[in-house]
Amino acid sequence: MTRKPIQNCGKCGLCLSVCPVYQVIKQEQASPRARLQLIKAFEKKDLSASPLLKDLVSQCLMCGACKVVCPSGINHYARFMDMREQLARSLPEPSAIRSLVYLLAKEYRLRMGAGLARIGRGLTPAALEKAYKIGTIPVHRFPEMNRRPLRSTLSRVSFARGNPRGRVIYFTGCATNYMFADTGQATVHILTQLGYEVVIPESQTCCGIPMMFHGARDRARENMAVNLAAIQKAMGEHGGHTRKNALDAAAENWDAVIVDCTTCGAALKDEYPALMNIPAGRGHAAALTRKIIPGMPDLIAQKTRDILSFLHDHINDLAAAMTSDISKHKVIYHAPCHSKNSFNSLAKVQALLKALPCFDYIPVPDEAACCGGGGTFFYEYPDISKKMMAKKLAGARTSGADFWLTDCPVCRINLHGNLSEKDNLTVVHPVTLISQGLGK
Helix, strand or coil, X not given: CCCCCHHHCCCCCHHHHHCHHHHHHCCHXXXXXXXXXXXXXXXXXXXXXXXXXXXXXXXXXXXXXXXXXXXXXXXXXXXXXXXXXXXXXHCCCCHHHHHHHHHHCCHHHHHHHHHHHHXXXXXXXXXXXXXXXXXXXXXXXXXXXXXXXXXXXXXXXXXXXXXXXXXXXXXXXXXXXXXXXXXXXXXXXXXXXCCXXXXXXXXCCCCCHHHHHCCCHHHHHHHHHHHHHHHHHHHHHHHCCCCCCHHHXXXXXXXXXXECCHHHHHHHHHHHHHHXXXXXXXXXHHXXXXXXXXXXXXXXXXXXXXXXXXXXXXXXXXXXXXXXXXXXXXXXXXXXXXXXXXXXXXXXXXXXXXXXXXXXXXXXXXXXXXXXXXXXXXXXXXXXXXXXXXXXHHXXXXXXXXXXXXXXXXXXXXXXXXXXXXXXXXXXXXXXHHHHHHCC
């Protein structure tokens, strides 16, 4: 798709009405249209790279809301991503962010880091955990790491129960693999109960979006190549095709590429095809890229579905399969930004929560408002993030709900982290309760 130039911006201000950061601080330089003008000045060499410019560009959640409402068709999201990459070349990220990017760039580093974090968490005195915060979140409110990475506990292929209905790829993402095993286990359980064979690609790693957010596009590209190769290999090994007829066979034999995190889904759907169109160059990423069958990134993008939208297509089957002695849970929902703006799934999720007998769904006025998590935004801009959370917390605490549902791991971390021990709210992915409702 051809990008609309920044010159198309009519400065109408519609983006201000949906920008979560602008809505909190009410400063023009924090608005999407102001960032576009800063980028325009930078490209014309009227502005040079500076810490202030980088801060203004980075003071953004990358939620994509401005892109959705722009009447001029400008892809703010892509332009901001490009600018972050350019600024990172001359203005390195803080050491904590560089360390995160370093870990995410290789799966073995991420696995080792998660293991060390689990050990370190066990050795840290409780008083110390409560005394320190990472951004807005007290250390003791961060989730513990899985005892074992999720993918090491699941079969590469989980066969359908009952009458086979189809076959799906499950891209677990790194947060589910290392922190939220309950989400992954529930996803596989539900899909197999619905009659789907679930294949988990080996060698998958971080989707790359967190790295792109911090200007490390080259490193992200290698991750993307690794993931595309892993999905392509899984489709070939379990879908019965050869390289020659791979695209046709994949289109015919696979129903979906399922994600439980819509940020990962946005990467597969929106970023992978565009990034893989860049000339391969040299190195490991280039070698992997050359193995990707032409057209495969676009096919994977077309097949990518977030789990809740996919389950919405099976509402009647799910409701019928729920056990007779099912527990009905009072729940509220937080809609992640990528769910709303990339997958447009809010109405489907609401319909799912209303229809399934395991939920007593309580709509809250600000369920679609950003929580301020935004990858590392809660760490880099805690004051803004805290203000964004305040209204959501007030609504959640007065709702009478027992569970706060969300389908983004960073949102889950942020929501849980900002609740206190006195709050009787458990934050989980909706699939956890759906899975429980289906029984064994």
